[in-house]
Amino acid sequence: MDTPLLAARPLRRGATLFVAGLLAAGLLPASAARADGPTATSLITSPGYTRSVEEVGPGLTLMTWANPDDDRLVQVLRADPDAAPLTVESTAGVGGALAEPTTGMLASTTTVAARRPHAGINGGFWNIQGDTLAFMGVSVQEGVVQSASCAVPDRAEAVLVQHGRPYMSQFTTHLTVTAPGVAAQPLDGVNRHPGWMPGCAQGSGATADRSIGGGIFTDASEIVEFTPQYGAPTPAPDSDARYTEDDDPGAEAVVGPGGTVVGLNPSGRGGTSVPAGGRVLQGTGTGADWLRAHAVPGTVLTVRESLRDERFGDDVPLDASVDVVNGHYPLVRDAQHAYTGANVDVAPRTAMAVDGPGRTLFVAVTGKAGRNGVTLDGLASILLDLGAVDALNLDGGGSTTLVVEQTVRNRPSDAAGERAVADSVYIGHGGYGLYATS
Known part of the structure; x- marks a missing residue:
């Protein structure tokens, strides 16, 4: 954090x-x-x-x-x-x-x-993606980001619950992944299908997101993180017939509890269970290229997450006391x-x-x-x-x-x-x- x-x-x-x-x-x-x-x-x-x-x-x-x-x-x-x-x-x-x-x-x-x-x-708020759901904005459970915020603060309204008390504001997430010797790479989303997002543009790469109508935004090049809380196998390409934006086979890296890459599929993704205490990273477009180049088994990847209160301009410590509901x-x-x-x-x-x-x-x-x-x-x-x-x-x-x-x-x-x-x-x-x- x-x-x-x-x-x-x-x-x-x-x-x-x-x-x-x-x-x-x-x-x-x-x-x-x-x-x-x-x-x-x-x-x-x-x-x-x-x-x-x-x-x-x-x-x-x-x-x-x-x-x-x-x-x-x-x-x-x-x-x-x-x-x-x-x-x-x-x-x-x-x-x-x-x-x-x-x-x-x-x-x-x-x-x-x-x-x-x-x-x-x-x-x-939430939407269906294939046979799973995705939040339409930020979600945090016990200090762990479960969904990235809307990129625009005016769409990032949420309730932060900490130490048993609620507080309403606009909260944006800032997420990156880093490999040794290279610059930090933005994480575009958490626990959603790469390629498209419901409700709003998301993540640090949101300048590339474009609206395709119906409240759906798309981006051909992303890295999306999946946490153990996801509770389902990671999505495969073309999981939702309504959209073509998730068709890229991409790449998928499995990361263990200590951040060490334990597996890499350089030419496909989906159907993987997230390891306890670990994460899975899926990439499409240039995001897949980054995983192929830097998520080599044995490499330690560092994921950094922060939560910012846009109303007052301060960062909120992400510890186990923090929940956020969009x-x-x-x-x-x-x-x-x-x-x-x-x-x-x-x-x-x-x-x-x-x-x-x-x-x-x-x-x-x-x-x-x-x-x-x-x-x-x-x-x-x-x-x-x-x-x-x-x-x-x-x-x-x-x-x-x-x-x-x-x-x-x-x-x-x-x-x-x-x-x-x-x-x-x-x-x-x-x-x-x-x-x-x-």
Whole structure:
């Protein structure tokens, strides 16, 4: 990992806590926090909507807003880490390349049923590549990068979870591989097919990426890393019939736990299991040429990863305390309405937020019976009325899932029920709770 630069870190934390303090003290009312004009009435303050409150456990409150004359339902799980020993974490399940239901992911975090997470929501955006999935942006699990970020900071929104607390910002990854005596070579991606990427241009070589439509970007020359968390054999050429950009046979190097190359296929790739503690590198175009020249068996390769907070300009230490879940569209920033996009679709929505007192909010807006929800602008208004200081939109639609004590509490819009997703964020056991005061 690169050496972290921490000089700006206190400023970031201080700015967030300052705004949170104003809200908690009532000096900055959420209803006056919109930066784009007059305050709009959100769904939860609309006529006919009433709130029910359920204390589902120490420090955990489930709030539901419903209207007998409206199909829409707003559900908010609020976790107070100062009232009980609670921690925020994330998981990509048993294999990062394979989608799983949120309930299954949460159950697999521990073999001890009593220690399973209290609550969880579906996480970041993703797309299918052949018979595996790829994240549409950054993913980090326990300090290990599992997907490269979008190259453009404005598309690199994510939730960083560290030491049980979430923080929303724009996070970019910077990844290289080095062989003895040669300059560092950019790694273009992690745990995705070489040749094309969903959602955004990725990696240090992103200046070569081009859009081919449908939200897909392509690059004929790449080196892509696969980690043990991938949980599936590495992809073969032409794994997805929809695209020709992954047809190059390329080359593939297997790297052991100490960085030593233990195998090289100079004229093909795919079907390889990633060794425990090691990695597999696949190359196409000039990336394959680099592997053929420098990933000779017995050579030690050095992979360097760093994570940068673009909002405040500092590097985040990649240690086991760090998880990152990608999102798209900041909704609230510093207690201000932050959504400025043009998406006006009404759809089921998932969001994650931190409020003035520092509590974590999981928010799901769905229909009682079918596919219903709100616009992104409407979701931002709801979050402001909930007192959010920072909030980020997560994957929605049929993915929207709110789980409390292993029970799905919303109605997923897919006809089959709960959808398998790429990752989840959850409230688990841990932390150091303080006695609540009246």
